[in-house]
Amino acid sequence: MTLPTRTLLTLIGEAALESKLVKDLEAFEVPGWTISDARGRGSRGVRRSAWDNEGNIRVEVICNTELAQRLLAHIRNQYHRDFAIICFLSEVQILREEKF
Known part of the structure; x- marks a missing residue:
């Protein structure tokens, strides 16, 4: 099966x-x-999380490449200098193409 x-x-x-x-x-x-x-x-060492401001979150967005790259640029420009944050892009195969 070929997936988008x-x-x-x-x-x-x-x-x-x-x-x-x-x-x-x-x-x-x-x-x-x-x-x-x-x-x-x-x-920065070990980070624990209990959903407070001391922990970390993981945000995942599946979208077209153009939007992902715009978001990545915005995040880099707004937050990388002052916050502990990493970002990466991956190509994924999806079901239900209409949702993305």
Whole structure:
């Protein structure tokens, strides 16, 4: 079976950014996203999460490549200098093409 592809933008960053990121996603008219708590270890040590401003969140958006790249540029310009945040893009195969 051949499946259509889209771009997955994944962002892992400080939970304190959640409300700002949601406003950004709405401003960019992203049709849907998933936000979950995230924990792990990186250059800033071990990060735990209990859905407070001390933890991390993981934001996932599946959309077309052009929108993903615009979002990535916006996030880089607005948040990378002042917040612990990483972002990456992946190509994904999807079902229900009409949702993306």
